[in-house]
Amino acid sequence: MTSxxxxxxxxxxxxxxxxxxxxxxxxxxxxxxxxxxxxxxxIVETEAYTQxxxxxxxxxxxxxxxxxxxxxxxxAYVYTSYGMHRCLNVVxxxxxxxxxxxxxxxxxIEGVDAMIAYRAWSGRPRRDLCNxxxxxxxxxxxxxxxxxxxxxxxxxxxxxPGSIRKGESILATPRIGITKxxxxxxxxxxxxDQRRARCDS
DNA sequence: GATAGGATTCACT
DNA sequence: GTGAATCCTATCA
Numbered sequence: 001m002t003s004x005x006x007x008x009x010x011x012x013x014x015x016x017x018x019x020x021x022x023x024x025x026x027x028x029x030x031x032x033x034x035x036x037x038x039x040x041x042x043i044v045e046t047e048a049y050t051q052x053x054x055x056x057x058x059x060x061x062x063x064x065x066x067x068x069x070x071x072x073x074x075x076a077y078v079y080t081s082y083g084m085h086r087c088l089n090v091v092x093x094x095x096x097x098x099x100x101x102x103x104x105x106x107x108x109i110e111g112v113d114a115m116i117a118y119r120a121w122s123g124r125p126r127r128d129l130c131n132x133x134x135x136x137x138x139x140x141x142x143x144x145x146x147x148x149x150x151x152x153x154x155x156x157x158x159x160x161p162g163s164i165r166k167g168e169s170i171l172a173t174p175r176i177g178i179t180k181x182x183x184x185x186x187x188x189x190x191x192x193d194q195r196r197a198r199c200d201s
Numbered sequence: 202g203a204t205a206g207g208a209t210t211c212a213c214t
Numbered sequence: 215g216t217g218a219a220t221c222c223t224a225t226c227a
Contacts, residue, residue, distance in 0.1 A: 049208075055208070056208085063223080064223090065222085065223060079222085079223095080222055080223090081207070081208065081210095082207060082208095082209050082220070083207090083209095083221030084209080084210080084219070084220050084221070085209050087208060087209085089208085104208085132209065132210070133208070133209075134209050134210060135209090135210080138210095175208075177208055177209065179206095179207080
């Protein structure tokens with residue numbers, strides 16, 4: 001598994017499909033410019049959702065809600081979960097194919113203080129700041145207005161190429177928080193000696 | 202038009 | 215470990 005080193009390479013990997021793109025996105029950087037403050041974070045946890053997956057929003061028919069998943073690879077799909085949380089997905093596969101990669105966990109790089117403020121968060125270990133899809137959107141101020149935007153062509157929210165470091169490895173585990181197809185190993189976490197990712201099945 | 206359920210998070214015990 | 219908060223979407227009558 002090689003990590004993308006350019007925007008073109010990143011787009012190509014996303015177009016190759018969710019299952020191969022999800023592990024490749026580990027180590028890539030999500031950057032967000034909000035009110036002049038740069039927030040950036042390294043992706044350390046993803047989940048792949050494909051059209052033939054009962055747990056995916058795109059399973060079955062194409063609806064107004066899951067329409068973004070059928071768009072161009074690199075498009076953002078933001079949806080509301082449990083009425084109050086927002087979750088960010090990166091659309092993968094070709095146009096007309098309902099696939100996406102859910103960004104479940106990131107490691108803050110820049111703008112940590114701002115993220116803490118946006119999360120209205122205090123105390124607790126720092127690793128808890130962005131270790132959930134809802135937390136990422138809250139910390140980086142990503143709302144439904146980002147739905148359908150292209151994440152690779154710049155702007156105030158973008159996905160940038162990155163790589164995994166020496167000593168880091170990719171773990172594939174079953175997904176969490178879902179009720180269908182729970183046994184498919186489509187959750188990918190970046191593991192290192194320094195960071196022990198939680199691998200609750 | 203009504204209703205059930207969900208790719209979550211957090212406070213509380 | 216358990217349960218509440220909260221609202222959008224799909225589905226059905």
